Amino acid sequence: xxxxxxxxxxxxxxxxxxxxxxxxxxxxxxxxxxxxxxxxxxxxxxxxxxxxxxxxxxxxxxxxxxxxxxxxxxxxxxxxxxxxxxxxxxxxxxxxxxxxxxxxxxxxxxxxxxxxxxxxxxxxxxxxxxxxxxxxxxxxxxxxxxxxxxxxxxxxxxxxxxxxxxxxxxxxxxxxxxxxxxxxxxxxxxxxxxxxxxxxxxxxxxxxxxxxxxxxxxxxxxxxxxxxxxxxxxxxxxxxxxxxxxxxxxxxxxxxxxxxxxx
Amino acid sequence: xxxxxxxxxxxxxxxxxxxxxxxxxxxxxxxxxxxxxxxxxxxxxxxxxxxxxxxxxxxxxxxxxxxxxxxxxxxxxxxxxxxxxxxxxxxxxxxxxxxxxxxxxxxxxxxxxxxxxxxxxxxxxxxxxxxxxxxxxxxxxxxxxxxxxxxxxxxxxxxxxxxxxxxxxxxxxxxxxxxxxxxxxxxxxxxxxxxxxxxxxxxxxxxxxxxxxxxxxxxxxxxxxxxxxxxxxxxxxxxxxxxxxxxxxxxxxxxxxxxxxxxxxx
Numbered sequence: 305x306x307x308x309x310x311x312x313x314x315x316x317x318x319x320x321x322x323x324x325x326x327x328x329x330x331x332x333x334x335x336x337x338x339x340x341x342x343x344x345x346x347x348x349x350x351x352x353x354x355x356x357x358x359x360x361x362x363x364x365x366x367x368x369x370x371x372x373x374x375x376x377x378x379x380x381x382x383x384x385x386x387x388x389x390x391x392x393x394x395x396x397x398x399x400x401x402x403x404x405x406x407x408x409x410x411x412x413x414x415x416x417x418x419x420x421x422x423x424x425x426x427x428x429x430x431x432x433x434x435x436x437x438x439x440x441x442x443x444x445x446x447x448x449x450x451x452x453x454x455x456x457x458x459x460x461x462x463x464x465x466x467x468x469x470x471x472x473x474x475x476x477x478x479x480x481x482x483x484x485x486x487x488x489x490x491x492x493x494x495x496x497x498x499x500x501x502x503x504x505x506x507x508x509x510x511x512x513x514x515x516x517x518x519x520x521x522x523x524x525x526x527x528x529x530x531x532x533x534x535x536x537x538x539x540x541x542x543x544x545x546x547x548x549x550x551x552x553x554x555x556x557x558x559x560x561x562x563x564x565x566x567x
Numbered sequence: 568x569x570x571x572x573x574x575x576x577x578x579x580x581x582x583x584x585x586x587x588x589x590x591x592x593x594x595x596x597x598x599x600x601x602x603x604x605x606x607x608x609x610x611x612x613x614x615x616x617x618x619x620x621x622x623x624x625x626x627x628x629x630x631x632x633x634x635x636x637x638x639x640x641x642x643x644x645x646x647x648x649x650x651x652x653x654x655x656x657x658x659x660x661x662x663x664x665x666x667x668x669x670x671x672x673x674x675x676x677x678x679x680x681x682x683x684x685x686x687x688x689x690x691x692x693x694x695x696x697x698x699x700x701x702x703x704x705x706x707x708x709x710x711x712x713x714x715x716x717x718x719x720x721x722x723x724x725x726x727x728x729x730x731x732x733x734x735x736x737x738x739x740x741x742x743x744x745x746x747x748x749x750x751x752x753x754x755x756x757x758x759x760x761x762x763x764x765x766x767x768x769x770x771x772x773x774x775x776x777x778x779x780x781x782x783x784x785x786x787x788x789x790x791x792x793x794x795x796x797x798x799x800x801x802x803x804x805x806x807x808x809x810x811x812x813x814x815x816x817x818x819x820x821x822x823x824x825x826x827x828x829x830x831x832x833x
Contacts, residue, residue: 379802386805431685446702451785453803478702479784480791482802490784494686495701 339367342542343389345380346372347396347455347529348483349420349502353562354394360558361549368542376454376483377401384409384534391543394531394550396420396502397455401530411540414532417550418564420502421524422459424517425491432497437463437519440498441472448487448496451480456487459525460500466523488514502527504563528567599816606813607806614810622788623796624818626704627773630792631715633708634772635765638716642768646720650727661724668717675713676781683709684782706783707790715772719764726760727753766826770819 342361346354351374358370373380373390377400384393384404393410394417395401401414426434432445440447450457457480464470478496481487487499492513506516531550533543549555614620642664648654649661667675683690683700690700700706730753738748754761776794783790785799793815801808 376802382802382805446699448702448784451799451802477786478789479786480799481785482780482799493680493684495680495684 344392345390346394347377348374391537410532414530418529420527425514427494441469446497447476448499456484507563623793627793631772634711638719642719646723672777676778679782702784710778711772711775715768719768722764726757
């Protein structure tokens with residue numbers, strides 16, 4: 305019957321819709337007005353600090369534009385292995401850097417350039433009345449963590465193992481986010497009772513929106529950040545100078561200002 | 568008239584159309600061929616019996632079917648009024664219910680937070696009485712319904728509009744109740760449009776990603792549907808993600824073929 309033929313274009317659309325589950329979280333670098341573009345793939349916890357360093361770099365290297373792709377270090381490592389274009393990789397953990405190194409994607413050996421620590425955050429009104437990291441083991445609390453495999457998620461789980469509350473805490477986890485920034489935004493929105501992020505994540509003016517609870521040093525972990533130029537870097541000179549800037553005293557001072565620690 | 572009907576179509580136009588159509592078909596074929604070629608088939612069994620895959624597939628079935636059910640229960644009456652009612656302001660209603668089709672799904676997810684989240688317009692009073700939606704399977708169903716229901720509404724409305732009102736009028740004149748009229752006259756007449764709308768709605772619900780990961784989060788067995796599982800797998804194991812994508816593709820194509828058979832022979 306003729307109605308059947310009328311409906312069939314709808315069916316043609318089905319396969320298209322059904323097979324496009326994802327959406328891109330990426331970047332990309334379009335070079336502006338003939339100048340050079342330096343692309344830095346960096347852990348999402350570096351968003352604020354590297355943004356500032358990028359502006360410093362641009363002011364001293366006229367003609368070069370710095371673009372960033374911020375994501376979980378594991379995501380970036382996978383993208384690099386898939387051939388994503390980029391000049392530098394800055395990882396929040398040596399583990400993801402090692403994956404890239406093992407497959408000969410770096411031009412020289414990685415340098416440690418910063419450290420970070422973890423902090424517990426709750427919404428500003430702290431609805432679950434959390435005052436210490438041990439409180440996360442209380443039943444019924446809604447906790448958001450970065451997923452296992454994401455540096456921030458692996459580090460957070462190490463803390464719970466150290467404290468012997470791993471099982472109780474993971475029973476309270478309601479979402480495994482793809483990076484630390486997504487953890488922070490779910491807490492900022494007030495939808496989760498608590499989350500674990502980096503100390504540096506709190507430098508971006510979120511003090512009023514979230515309530516931070518320090519994790520004591522004896523149970524905290526030290527996140528080690530590494531940077532390396534990539535083999536496919538179109539402009540190795542710029543990549544090396546950005547790395548030098550990050551390691552310089554000026555770069556280190558900027559990282560300090562954004563809550564990163566010494567290495 | 569004769570000169571129009573006998574004029575030979577320009578061969579240049581034909582060639583251009585053929586070339587463009589072939590390029591268009593290739594555009595759709597290349598990514599699908601890529602999936603099949605790049606698939607690590609040796610991983611197929613490992614992925615199929617992986618606990619995360621099984622959980623995600625089950626959850627995707629539950630979430631997408633629930634979304635279709637909710638979309639039908641609430642969407643059919645909306646489509647009915649949009650097609651039949653002469654009330655003023657229906658254009659506004661149509662725009663409202665179709666907005667999720669043009670919103671980026673992540674925006675849909677944020678909107679769901681502001682509406683049904685713990686601090687949301689409706690979510691906050693619910694939270695006070697102990698009902699909290701975010702991060703639950705219910706939230707995944709809500710997210711999928713939000714983005715997929717418009718496809719059902721728009722298709723069913725079109726079917727109702729194309730439908731001959733004479734039969735409905737005749738049934739009404741013979742004293743048929745509104746329900747009897749719907750069941751015996753309207754539904755059979757719009758069956759192809761209804762099945763098309765259900766299929767589109769289901770396909771969109773099955774593929775839903777952005778609103779779900781935003782509003783429902785990502786938790787295995789609770790809110791991690793197949794698209795979320797594929798995306799998370801992609802972060803650490805791109806080969807596994809390709810294999811999972813082929814599995815999702817196979818499920819979608821199988822159901823597409825089954826439904827197509829129903830539409831043609833039903």
